[in-house]
Amino acid sequence: MTDTSPYAAHGGDGVLFAADCPSRPILDQIADKWSMMALSVLQQPTRFNEIKRRLSGVTQRVLTQTLRRLERNGMITRRVIPTSPIGVEYALTPLGESLVEPFGELYDWTIAHADIVREAQGDYDARSAG
Amino acid sequence: MTDTSPYAAHGGDGVLFAADCPSRPILDQIADKWSMMALSVLQQPTRFNEIKRRLSGVTQRVLTQTLRRLERNGMITRRVIPTSPIGVEYALTPLGESLVEPFGELYDWTIAHADIVREAQGDYDARSAG
DNA sequence: CGGAATCCTGCCTGATACTG
DNA sequence: CAGTATCAGGCAGGATTCCG
Numbered sequence: 001m002t003d004t005s006p007y008a009a010h011g012g013d014g015v016l017f018a019a020d021c022p023s024r025p026i027l028d029q030i031a032d033k034w035s036m037m038a039l040s041v042l043q044q045p046t047r048f049n050e051i052k053r054r055l056s057g058v059t060q061r062v063l064t065q066t067l068r069r070l071e072r073n074g075m076i077t078r079r080v081i082p083t084s085p086i087g088v089e090y091a092l093t094p095l096g097e098s099l100v101e102p103f104g105e106l107y108d109w110t111i112a113h114a115d116i117v118r119e120a121q122g123d124y125d126a127r128s129a130g
Numbered sequence: 131m132t133d134t135s136p137y138a139a140h141g142g143d144g145v146l147f148a149a150d151c152p153s154r155p156i157l158d159q160i161a162d163k164w165s166m167m168a169l170s171v172l173q174q175p176t177r178f179n180e181i182k183r184r185l186s187g188v189t190q191r192v193l194t195q196t197l198r199r200l201e202r203n204g205m206i207t208r209r210v211i212p213t214s215p216i217g218v219e220y221a222l223t224p225l226g227e228s229l230v231e232p233f234g235e236l237y238d239w240t241i242a243h244a245d246i247v248r249e250a251q252g253d254y255d256a257r258s259a260g
Numbered sequence: 261c262g263g264a265a266t267c268c269t270g271c272c273t274g275a276t277a278c279t280g
Numbered sequence: 281c282a283g284t285a286t287c288a289g290g291c292a293g294g295a296t297t298c299c300g
Contacts, residue, residue, distance in 0.1 A: 017185060023240040027163045027167070027237075028163060030240075032161060032162055033161035041147065048261070048263085059295080061263090064262085065293095074251070080262095088262055088263090095243065102238075106233070107153055107157075109228070116204065120202070121204070125202075178283080190283075191273080191274095191284095215280090217281060218282055264298085267294105268296105269293090275286100276285100276287090
């Protein structure tokens with residue numbers, strides 16, 4: 001990669017996340033757990049309530065906001081199915097598909113390190129209590 | 131791919147993010163922008179106020195909470211430097227270092243797609259207004 | 261079914277002051 | 281310096297209800 005901007009590469013230098021770094025406004029939009037989980041679920045087109053069931057714990061209000069935001073950012077599409085009762089199916093755009101990869105690696109990381117993290121939590125809590 | 135657990139791999143099937151998926155409690159802890167930015171900044175050991183300056187926009191309250199949470203999850207260490215005035219330096223643990231990779235890919239994604247996302251936002255807003 | 265509207269609570273923000 | 285404490289005000293999120 002031929003660095004054309006101070007933000008071209010991650011790691012190494014100290015300009016990471018400066019106030020004007022172009023990563024900031026985007027991270028504000030997508031770097032939250034519900035966005036990540038929704039994107040992952042949408043690897044196959046899915047309807048609203050099905051997404052809601054998968055993301056157990058999310059409220060319909062927050063899920064709606066999340067899907068709207070993802071749609072506005074060009075990551076998913078919203079298609080109304082004129083049945084009765086009505087259906088709405090969400091699906092990834094090519095842009096959204098390209099995001100699944102980084103998110104997937106993060107997902108895989110959590111699976112791989114779940115035990116270690118739980119252990120660390122136990123240690124910390126024991127130290128705090130003692 | 132030899133799936134040993136229903137959660138062994140990302141993508142493909144439909145069990146993603148079931149209520150008992152071990153990814154959930156961890157994502158709750160780390161899948162937020164401040165955690166991600168803090169971890170990235172801490173690729174080199176950094177003191178509190180320096181981190182705060184890098185993560186422009188964060189309040190000291192939220193940053194403290196974020197660092198505590200990362201420390202509890204075994205991702206960073208907190209070292210008090212007995213100078214006067216006192217100093218506190220945060221640094222990555224090996225666990226935290228292993229997280230930098232996935233986060234870095236996400237960071238690189240935002241840099242690479244910043245323009246496309248901005249364009250999508252403009253389109254969406256224009257459609258909404260029209 | 262999908263979502264908008266409503267109300268209500270509570271945490272976050274932002275500012276400021278205080279401690280070791 | 282690195283927090284904790286406090287308080288005002290605002291906005292996010294939960295629960296519920298209603299509509300196409």
